[in-house]
Each structure stands twice: as C-alpha cells, then as structure tokens.
Amino acid sequence: MGEIAVGRILARLGPEWTVLHAVPVGAGASDIDHVLIGPGGVFTLNTKNHSGQSVWVAGRTLMVAGKKQRHIANSVHEAVRAAKFLTTAAGEVVPVTGVLVIVDAKSLPVREKPADVVVVTDRQLLRWLNRRRRVLTPEQIAGITAAAILPTTWHRNPAPDGDITTLQQGFENLRKLVGRARRRRAAWALALVVVLVIVLANVVPMLAGVALQSLMHR
Missing domain, CATH: 1.20.5 (Single alpha-helices involved in coiled-coils or other helix-helix interfaces)
Incomplete structure (x- = not known):
C-alpha cells in the first residue's frame, strides 16, 4: 500500500523523469520499490509504510515505535546494487542515491542525517526531488534509461509481464x-x-x- 501511495506521487514528476516500479533484482524474488532516472540523477526508493507510528533517525540508526529496524542499511544496499547493475549495462559509471521514503508516519525527527542515504516522508518526497540540481545531460539520461528498462539489466531470469x-x-x-x-x-x-x-x-x-x-x- 505504501508503494502504491508513493507511485501516485511519482506520477506527478515531469516528463523528463523515468520511473520504474517494483523492479525485480538478482536471481530470486527481491525487488526495488522504485527506480528514478532524471536530470537530478538516479535514485532507488525504498518505501516503508509506518502509518500512525513514530519513526526516529540518528545516523545509521532508525527506530520504529521504539524498535530498531534495518531500513537504512537495506536502502544503502539497494543503491549500491543498482549502481553496479546500471554501470555494467550502460557501459559507464552510474552513481545511484538511495532514498528511504517513510509513508504516513506519526512523526519523523531526524537527529542526524545518514551519510549515505536520504530519509524523507511521502509528503516531502516530490519537493525534494524537484529541488535536485541537474547532474545528468539528456544524452546521459537517455543512455541510462535505455539500460534500465531492460529486465535483463536487473535480473538473471526475468519473469514475463503479468496481467x-x-x-x-x-x-x-x-x-x-x-x-x-x-x-x-x-x-x-x-x-x-x-x-x-x-x-x-x-x-x-x-x-x-x-x-x-x-x-x-x-
């Protein structure tokens, strides 16, 4: 449900952005919730729905209702993995930024920003993306997008499209x-x-x- 909510938000991005949803990766059933390619760079979005819960962030530590979660570490892993796949497929180095999107949380105080991942709420996401400075040329965007839309870029044995x-x-x-x-x-x-x-x-x-x-x- 959180991924659907974020997907609707991402649909409001401009036409210069390419958005992929539920991208299967590796050889098993793992996937990346959303992959974004646009003027502001390449991003993997890890969506977590914590409706009505208090979320607290300090560096690499994230707590949900007082319990420690691995959301930040998982987001970093997804970004590193995506950068590897896209760099191989595109034939050039493709930096990827991991973004952790917390959906419908009661509160989200960030005492210390994580060094290697961005943490935002669903309400902050669109404004944060639109404020990214341009780091990719149209030619670079086209090349990365061409690689990203191929299922074989991400998965060893991609499944056929479903209904x-x-x-x-x-x-x-x-x-x-x-x-x-x-x-x-x-x-x-x-x-x-x-x-x-x-x-x-x-x-x-x-x-x-x-x-x-x-x-x-x-």
Missing part, C-alpha cells in the same frame, strides 16, 4: 481489507472507552458510599 489489471484489482481488494480492519480496530477502541466510562460511573459512587459509611461508623 496488470488483475494485479491492480488485487491491490484494490487489499486496500479495502486494510480499511475495514482499521475501522474495526477503531470501533473496538471506542467500545473499550465506553465500557470503562460505564464501569467508572458505577464503581466510583459505590466506593464513595462505602467510604462515607466507614467514616460514619467511626
């Missing part, structure tokens, strides 16, 4: 399931609050009465 309509319908069904689950969770939380209020409304007067009787007997 996009069926895939999109599957994600739409998933979105509906997630929405229903969130509404159910909210309903249970509200019911718990109501029960607590009812219990307190009955228990507090009773305890007050017991305390009053105790004082009167003294």
Whole structure:
C-alpha cells in the first residue's frame, strides 16, 4: 500500500523523469520499490509504510515505535546494487542515491542525517526531488534509461509481464481489507472507552458510599 501511495506521487514528476516500479533484482524474488532516472540523477526508493507510528533517525540508526529496524542499511544496499547493475549495462559509471521514503508516519525527527542515504516522508518526497540540481545531460539520461528498462539489466531470469489489471484489482481488494480492519480496530477502541466510562460511573459512587459509611461508623 505504501508503494502504491508513493507511485501516485511519482506520477506527478515531469516528463523528463523515468520511473520504474517494483523492479525485480538478482536471481530470486527481491525487488526495488522504485527506480528514478532524471536530470537530478538516479535514485532507488525504498518505501516503508509506518502509518500512525513514530519513526526516529540518528545516523545509521532508525527506530520504529521504539524498535530498531534495518531500513537504512537495506536502502544503502539497494543503491549500491543498482549502481553496479546500471554501470555494467550502460557501459559507464552510474552513481545511484538511495532514498528511504517513510509513508504516513506519526512523526519523523531526524537527529542526524545518514551519510549515505536520504530519509524523507511521502509528503516531502516530490519537493525534494524537484529541488535536485541537474547532474545528468539528456544524452546521459537517455543512455541510462535505455539500460534500465531492460529486465535483463536487473535480473538473471526475468519473469514475463503479468496481467496488470488483475494485479491492480488485487491491490484494490487489499486496500479495502486494510480499511475495514482499521475501522474495526477503531470501533473496538471506542467500545473499550465506553465500557470503562460505564464501569467508572458505577464503581466510583459505590466506593464513595462505602467510604462515607466507614467514616460514619467511626
């Protein structure tokens, strides 16, 4: 769901950008969420959906709801891997910047910026990309793009293209399931609050009465 949200944001980039989604890499089932090629350079985007959670960054350390995660290290690995593949396919050195995109987080304080990856929220992503200074010429963009759109650049045994309509319908069904689950969770939380209020409304007067009787007997 986070990748779909970021994909919609990337669709708002100008025509000078090429955006690839869910790029299979290596020999197994691993993929890169998004690969971007444009005037501002080449980027791999690692998307993480942490809806409503607190995310904290300090250098190479990233915590989600108080638990350490490997998102930054994984983002660095993806960028290095992509640079290797594209350099081989394009026949020239292709630097790649790793970007970690945190979707829908409750908060994202960055105490210290990581040295080798960029961390942004989904709301910051488009502005950050549009502010990149031009580092690639149109000729370089064309050459890198020609290499990047070949499945064999990324994967040893690329699978045939799937049915996009069926895939999109599957994600739409998933979105509906997630929405229903969130509404159910909210309903249970509200019911718990109501029960607590009812219990307190009955228990507090009773305890007050017991305390009053105790004082009167003294």
